[in-house]
Amino acid sequence: MFFDQAIVRVRAGTRVDRSGNTVLDWSPDAVDRLQVQEVSIQPTTATETHLPERTAVVTGWHVQSPPGVDLDIQAGDRIEWAGLLLEVDGEVARWTDPLDGTVHHVELDIRRATG
Numbered sequence: 756m757f758f759d760q761a762i763v764r765v766r767a768g769t770r771v772d773r774s775g776n777t778v779l780d781w782s783p784d785a786v787d788r789l790q791v792q793e794v795s796i797q798p799t800t801a802t803e804t805h806l807p808e809r810t811a812v813v814t815g816w817h818v819q820s821p822p823g824v825d826l827d828i829q830a831g832d833r834i835e836w837a838g839l840l841l842e843v844d845g846e847v848a849r850w851t852d853p854l855d856g857t858v859h860h861v862e863l864d865i866r867r868a869t870g
Contacts, residue, residue: 800814
């Protein structure tokens, strides 16, 4: 496997709304961006649903870190890659090294939904 690609992790900031609740803030000045180097990104899924009023397309990719590398990515984050803004799909899997208990590698799925 080649770990020759890079992504940007985008994490929402927070703000207080008119009711006093703390809510996610995805505005450009509020987000935290982190460049993540040396990952492998492979296509996983592509589905297309045709309805009379629209066509929906969901495309997915699988991201994996090299052995010994943990990634600061969580389920609620977004990922910028190849000019796209993608959602982390599900939980981020951190695989444990059976010899020393540290993170062996990280895997996650990302997706883009249009339509």
